[in-house]
Structure formats: structure tokens, C-alpha cells
Amino acid sequence: MAVAERAERGSGDRKAVEAVIAKLAQKFGNRLVTSRAVCEQHANTVTWIDNQPPDAVVCPQSTEDVQEVVRLCAAARVPVIAFGTGTSLEGQVNAPRGGISLDFRDMNRVLAVHAEDLDCVVEPGITRKQLNEHLRDQGVFFPIDPGADASLGGMAATRCSGTNAVRYGTMKDNVLALKVVLANGEVMTTGRRAKKSSAGYDLTRLLVGSEGTLGIITRLTLRLSGIPEAIASGVCPFPSVEAACQATILTIQSGIPVARIELLDGPQVHACNLYSKLSLPEQPVLFVEFHGTDAGVAEQSERFGEIAKELGGGPFDWAVHAEDRTRLWQARHDAYWAARALRPGAQAVASDVCVPISRLADCVRETQRDIEESGLVAPILGHVGDGNFHLSLMVDLADADEVVRAKSLLERLVERALAMDGTCTGEHGVGQGKMKYLKAEHGEPALAAMRALKRALDPLDILNPGKIVALGEAAHC
Amino acid sequence: MAVAERAERGSGDRKAVEAVIAKLAQKFGNRLVTSRAVCEQHANTVTWIDNQPPDAVVCPQSTEDVQEVVRLCAAARVPVIAFGTGTSLEGQVNAPRGGISLDFRDMNRVLAVHAEDLDCVVEPGITRKQLNEHLRDQGVFFPIDPGADASLGGMAATRCSGTNAVRYGTMKDNVLALKVVLANGEVMTTGRRAKKSSAGYDLTRLLVGSEGTLGIITRLTLRLSGIPEAIASGVCPFPSVEAACQATILTIQSGIPVARIELLDGPQVHACNLYSKLSLPEQPVLFVEFHGTDAGVAEQSERFGEIAKELGGGPFDWAVHAEDRTRLWQARHDAYWAARALRPGAQAVASDVCVPISRLADCVRETQRDIEESGLVAPILGHVGDGNFHLSLMVDLADADEVVRAKSLLERLVERALAMDGTCTGEHGVGQGKMKYLKAEHGEPALAAMRALKRALDPLDILNPGKIVALGEAAHC
Numbered sequence: 001m002a003v004a005e006r007a008e009r010g011s012g013d014r015k016a017v018e019a020v021i022a023k024l025a026q027k028f029g030n031r032l033v034t035s036r037a038v039c040e041q042h043a044n045t046v047t048w049i050d051n052q053p054p055d056a057v058v059c060p061q062s063t064e065d066v067q068e069v070v071r072l073c074a075a076a077r078v079p080v081i082a083f084g085t086g087t088s089l090e091g092q093v094n095a096p097r098g099g100i101s102l103d104f105r106d107m108n109r110v111l112a113v114h115a116e117d118l119d120c121v122v123e124p125g126i127t128r129k130q131l132n133e134h135l136r137d138q139g140v141f142f143p144i145d146p147g148a149d150a151s152l153g154g155m156a157a158t159r160c161s162g163t164n165a166v167r168y169g170t171m172k173d174n175v176l177a178l179k180v181v182l183a184n185g186e187v188m189t190t191g192r193r194a195k196k197s198s199a200g201y202d203l204t205r206l207l208v209g210s211e212g213t214l215g216i217i218t219r220l221t222l223r224l225s226g227i228p229e230a231i232a233s234g235v236c237p238f239p240s241v242e243a244a245c246q247a248t249i250l251t252i253q254s255g256i257p258v259a260r261i262e263l264l265d266g267p268q269v270h271a272c273n274l275y276s277k278l279s280l281p282e283q284p285v286l287f288v289e290f291h292g293t294d295a296g297v298a299e300q301s302e303r304f305g306e307i308a309k310e311l312g313g314g315p316f317d318w319a320v321h322a323e324d325r326t327r328l329w330q331a332r333h334d335a336y337w338a339a340r341a342l343r344p345g346a347q348a349v350a351s352d353v354c355v356p357i358s359r360l361a362d363c364v365r366e367t368q369r370d371i372e373e374s375g376l377v378a379p380i381l382g383h384v385g386d387g388n389f390h391l392s393l394m395v396d397l398a399d400a401d402e403v404v405r406a407k408s409l410l411e412r413l414v415e416r417a418l419a420m421d422g423t424c425t426g427e428h429g430v431g432q433g434k435m436k437y438l439k440a441e442h443g444e445p446a447l448a449a450m451r452a453l454k455r456a457l458d459p460l461d462i463l464n465p466g467k468i469v470a471l472g473e474a475a476h477c
Numbered sequence: 478m479a480v481a482e483r484a485e486r487g488s489g490d491r492k493a494v495e496a497v498i499a500k501l502a503q504k505f506g507n508r509l510v511t512s513r514a515v516c517e518q519h520a521n522t523v524t525w526i527d528n529q530p531p532d533a534v535v536c537p538q539s540t541e542d543v544q545e546v547v548r549l550c551a552a553a554r555v556p557v558i559a560f561g562t563g564t565s566l567e568g569q570v571n572a573p574r575g576g577i578s579l580d581f582r583d584m585n586r587v588l589a590v591h592a593e594d595l596d597c598v599v600e601p602g603i604t605r606k607q608l609n610e611h612l613r614d615q616g617v618f619f620p621i622d623p624g625a626d627a628s629l630g631g632m633a634a635t636r637c638s639g640t641n642a643v644r645y646g647t648m649k650d651n652v653l654a655l656k657v658v659l660a661n662g663e664v665m666t667t668g669r670r671a672k673k674s675s676a677g678y679d680l681t682r683l684l685v686g687s688e689g690t691l692g693i694i695t696r697l698t699l700r701l702s703g704i705p706e707a708i709a710s711g712v713c714p715f716p717s718v719e720a721a722c723q724a725t726i727l728t729i730q731s732g733i734p735v736a737r738i739e740l741l742d743g744p745q746v747h748a749c750n751l752y753s754k755l756s757l758p759e760q761p762v763l764f765v766e767f768h769g770t771d772a773g774v775a776e777q778s779e780r781f782g783e784i785a786k787e788l789g790g791g792p793f794d795w796a797v798h799a800e801d802r803t804r805l806w807q808a809r810h811d812a813y814w815a816a817r818a819l820r821p822g823a824q825a826v827a828s829d830v831c832v833p834i835s836r837l838a839d840c841v842r843e844t845q846r847d848i849e850e851s852g853l854v855a856p857i858l859g860h861v862g863d864g865n866f867h868l869s870l871m872v873d874l875a876d877a878d879e880v881v882r883a884k885s886l887l888e889r890l891v892e893r894a895l896a897m898d899g900t901c902t903g904e905h906g907v908g909q910g911k912m913k914y915l916k917a918e919h920g921e922p923a924l925a926a927m928r929a930l931k932r933a934l935d936p937l938d939i940l941n942p943g944k945i946v947a948l949g950e951a952a953h954c
Contacts (some may be wrong), residue, residue, distance in 0.1 A: 117834050195831065197900035354671040449933075
């Protein structure tokens, strides 16, 4: 697979790309950009994965524009890579074989809001914050919140989630339908606005998480939630990671509909204290949030406090005032930046795994030991209600030995998660970075099925090639 | 498609089937049955769709048994049809080209319960009631409840839901992973026990709802829910279908986490009064249920009562006593039998559609008018929180004119739902009965994509052929 990712293009490919770019220039004018700097900005820039720029960037303004680009590229067998905000973490936007990056910045409209039906229809370039800004006065919101202010198209493509997933689900649960440009340039709709359907294969869920390799999303119908009447948040320290995880398990098992439950380990709390001027005890803490009625959140908070106390945690202080909550969650959202501030100049490499919740404490503890023994800086935070956690690994890329140690640490992290019946990625996706783990996770028959699906929908391998599954030469037969 | 469904088999096919049956007899002994009566019981028996029996029935006891059957059938190009309890409503278990029915009655074990992780692992033949019986003492339950006591394999295969879906989701939300025998006889696992994953294409969701056409489920990892501390149920009459639907919309929009909210129209209430000896007012009613803490369900019930009152509904009486609740929901679950009792001797044809909830009242009212004008008996009940409702159409099959009127009524029902941005089936699936609507619902590109997926995973078209999408001759090239 490494070969496919870095394959050099022959001069035939080069000519094909140039011919496509010439045609695109006629059609798109200054919405086509080929400058090296812009192309590099449209490849991976956020982790240690190499920057592999496309040959050109086009900003479509309609589904028809996307069709035109895809048709031209299909005819010339030139790759097409969809681009939202470029915040994906596993090299999803890289162009290992060059090609055309489709930047959806101009397709960012809200096309319809159906508040009664709790759904809306949007273009893929809108970001989650823009969408919620738009929805705010209508009593509804879109709950999925990855760390970055990502685009909805990218969020669907990577099947992302975030802090609210324990209550509201992930993108797979919150996308009702998609409009998609297929590899042959045709437009497919994957569903309608009905809340559920059993009318055939679930094309929506097949596209969600497919990272632009099966089709290019040009419209999304999203499920919305009512803004809760009351919200209560709080922070609760625990004597150990085990106690914090056990409190999480009991909270969920006892049916407390917690909206967010986030673990920060000691090093992460330390980083947040420095960065966000907090004075939290530097031990494992849970940030929690409850949504409901006034009486409901009060009851949920009290019950959580009792569970925490039984496990030696506390004191649990909870805040219903918006400003206190905002300060708290801002610190949580800044945790990544706080981790980076621990080692200025280092490259931050964020990786995530997800395990059954009963194995979470083991997985986090073993990982902490591994970090310590590896002599690395890697605060941990987790969406623990889902059994999902992240390392923010700070690596000095100039230090070859450190890079080796960091890479082995991440290998072991994935092995550990898989050994616990978990997954190599809970929410960041596969991209290029996690392709090598898919066989160990899914087995060869499932991987073969994924390749067969890719071939069925993209026989020429032009849609974001070299991501998730590599078809290699077979695809060109 | 009608042709493919009823295609006569040539003598070559006949010989191939006989050769497979001879080999199966050696291996499976008396777990292979070829009697006409048993074969007919393994084809559609529940609606007016023709009974198209398989050539033989095999009862596998392991995944390896299933592999052996599939390999033999693949080599001879003989169809394989998975069979759970035979309660599907659109001819899903029919064998239009003959073949081998795999009856999973012997594969009905619970293999593991992980109460801490809120999941369990089961074989496909276990029914939902058997599973919940098994789970009862462990504080957890499996919430999906189609009308019949269906098998979990069949429930996953048809992407079914039921009364709890408004709160707990459908099978797509409650299957974590599957073990599947593919058309080539290999075994694929589609996921692990992590609560979420973004590690590649969502094979789990692709298989859920595929009705045995892409692979045969031999094991399921299911998501469980904690048994709620308190449950409150009640019945609330409304002056009109519109008022009942509006109450439903407001309930959901205001964030009341209603667990069940079921509409029965006047004729359905009449049928239930007769059948279950109730004395409900014969007008539209909502059956509702709330899950939570004692204080929570009290608050939810009160709020719902206020909403109902504002819309002219009520009185809303709610019951927390288990026996009252049981009586109520037994009547709801017997609604189908109650409808049948309205016209003894008639064939019951249950059909379902699902629309955006804001269109539900329109859709139900127009359908009621249509039933009236058609001179037919067809009580309506609906999982209205999801915008999903059912007709129980009572048809005298001996009356050719009535059959024509009934068929046209169902055609118009689907057209109406599609015109309202809904789906031709919310939870019954496609089978043979709803294949003809898929093009109108999804459009040709989506249908072509479905056929491409089918071809990719089952190139010989041996897995439940003639359901969902028909490959026809092309598949045999």
C-alpha cells in the first residue's frame, strides 16, 4: 500500500492531468488554482503524514460543477479529491497520485430547515459552527462536534463524532440522506427525509465514512435535535483512571442520559491548567454535561455526584450558568492546543482508538505506562462514554529516534485496542495513516469485500485513490 | 422483475438442485427436509404474495454448516435463502427460483452478554422474546420489537424497528457487528465490540437491511439498553388525527424523550375495543410510554398531558402499574389480530410507509379518505414519533374486484408517501412486494449502485435472488 501512496506518475499521466487542467481553466476561470502554495494547503498539513499536493484546486458552486469535474477526470483517469476544511487527521485530503482537489468553500448554504421534522438540508462546505449559528433562533441544533470547526461534508465523509456522541450518536446516526456525484459523473440520492426506511441497501451509511472514495457528497440532509431546556455541566476529579472509567460505566448503565462525559488524564489536566488558567487538581477528571428539563438535569447531576462519591471521586461541582459552562468547555475544546503548548515547536500527532467501555481503564492505564516508558509527551483525553480516547502525541520531528519511538507507541496503541475487541479508529477515519491496520482489525474477507465495493462504485479508482483500501494495479485492468 | 420472480427453471437447473440436495442429505441427514409441506411453510405464508417454496430446507447448527451449504450451492448456482421465523411481510423468504432454505431454528444461542458494555452476542435464530427472557435478570434489554416474535437474524436482515424505535432507534442503530457467510462461502466479520468506529466502509449497516441478498448472517453483536428504573404508560384520545400528530410533533420537539408513541385511528380503536374488551372512545388515540426515573417519568407524563390538552386531547390517564401497562400494550400488540377479527376469513395485508412527521397527519387523513372511497376495511396504526404508519388491509381474495381495489389503494399509499418526501417502507423491507417502487423512490443511479453492490458481493446471484434488486440475466454473464 505504501507503494500505491507514493507511486510516481509517468509522463502519460502528466499529460492527462495537464489536459484536464486546461479544460477546467476554460470552464472555471479563477475558480481553478494551480499555484504550488495553494495546492500544498489542500493536502495534509496537520500531522506528520507527508504533504502530497494535488495538481490543481477547483471551487465548485453546484452539483453540476462537481459532475463536470468528475466527468473530465474520469475520462482522463485523473484523481478527484474532495476537500472541506482540511482538518482530517489521517491524510484523507492528500493526493498521492496528484489530481484535482475539489474545495467546497463556495458550497456552504443552508438550503432548508424543517424545524418541525427536526431536519435540515445543507451543502457540504458549511462548517458545524456556521450551521449552528444559522439554526440558533429556531430552537434546534446539530449536535456533532469534532475538535475542529470542520465542514459537514468532511464530517460525513470521515464518519466523525465528538463530545456529544454518547447522547446524540455519530455522523452515521445524524445524516438522513446524501446527494452524491458518482465516479461516472451521475448524481445519486441515497434517501429521503423520512426518519427511517428499510427500502433497500443503506447507501447513506455506506457513503458516510467512505472518505470520498465511493462518491462525492454535494448535499446532506441532517437530523437535528431540539435545544435542551436546561443544561448543567461540571468537573469531577477521581483518584485514578479506573475510578473515572467505572463512574462512566455506572452512569451509562444506570440510564442517566449524560450528554457529554470526557476524561482528561493528569498530564492533560496539567496542560489545560497552564493553557486555560484553570486550577484543577492534576489527576484524572471527568468533564460532564447533562441536557434536559431543570428538574431533569438537577436529578441527573445529583445521581452522577453520588456515583462519583462512591468511587472516591469528587467534589463534583456543577454549573448551570452559561458563562461557567462556556469557560469549562472552552478549556476542554482547547485541550489540543494546551497539549501543543507543552512542547512548542513539536509536531502534534493526534490518534484515536475505541474499545468496549469495560476495557477502557485497562487500555488507558497501559497506554499511560507505555508513554512513560517511551519517554514521550502525550496527554490523553477521551469521549469515555463511547470507550473512545485520543493521544495528543508531541513529537520533535528533527529527533529521528523520538520519531521511531512515537511511531512504535502508536502501533502498540492500535494493537492494544484491537486485542481488547476495539477499533483502530473511533472517529478520525482511515485515510492513509490507518490503512495498514485494517487487515488486522477486519480480516481479509471483510477487506476483500471493501475492495469489491470500491471497484463496484469506482472501477477506474479515480475517487480519492490510495485511501481506506488500495486497489493498486488490479483496478486499472 | 415479475419475470425473474416467477422464472421457470430448466431441466439443467433441476438437475443441479437435485445434485446439491443429494450432497446435503449425506452431510445433514434428517436436518435436511424436502417434503412439500415443510418447503411451503418456509416460503411466504403471511400475505397475498404467492407462496414460492424452496426445494429443500436445511437446519444448520454452525457457521461452518452454513459455509458448506453456500459453497455447494455456489458451485451449482443454486439459490440460498435464509429463514428465521417466516414473519416477514413482503415475500422475503420466497424462493422464486427454488433453492435451499436455511432455517436457523437450531442456531438460537446467546453466546455472550457483556452487561457492563451494554452488548451481547447471539446466533441469528434466537427470537426477540427469547433474548429478552435471557437478559431479564441482568438489568438490560434489547429494545427493538416488531409485531411478530421474529428472529434477530431476520430483524437485522430486514432493518426492522417497532414501537420503541422513536427512543431506541431501529436495527441499524442496535447492531454493532455481524458475522456473515459470503456468497463465496468465506466468513466475514463486519465489526468489533467498540461502540463506534470509523475504520473503513460500514459493512455492518450495508448488511443490515440487505434481506439475505449480500450475505448470510450467522452471528450478531447487539447493543443493549439498561432496563429503565421507572416506566409510565397511558392512552390519550384526540379529536382528530391532525391533533394527535401535532401533539406528537410538539412532544418530540420539546425534547420529551418519549419511549413509545403510537397512533390508532378510529377504526383501529373500534377493532381493539371488540377484540381486547377495552372501552376506549372510538376516535384517534395515542398510546404513549415514558422511560426514566420515577421523577422523570412523572414530569414527562405531565408535560405530555399539557401538550395533549392544548390540542383538545385528553383526558390523559397514565399508569405506572405493570399490570395496567401490560394490558394496554397487549391490546396494542394485538391490534393486528383485532383488525383481522373485523373480517374473519379475509386475508390480512399489512403495508407500511414513513413520511416526515410534519406530513404525517396529511398522509394519514388522505389515506383514510382513500380507504373509505375504496370501500375497504383497513384500520391504521402508526409509530408516529417516526412518521411511520401501517395499514392492516383486510381483503377477500375470492373477490377479484376487491383485490384490484386493494392493490390500487396500496399503490396510491406509496405514491402519496413518496410525494411527501417519504419512503415506500419504513420497516417491513422490500422483499418482492416493494421492488417496483424502488426506482420511483431512489432514482435510477441509486438503483444502479444497489445492483453494482449486489454484483460485487454476490456475482452469481445465489443469495436470495429476486429480492430488493433483480439482476436478471446480466448477473449470469
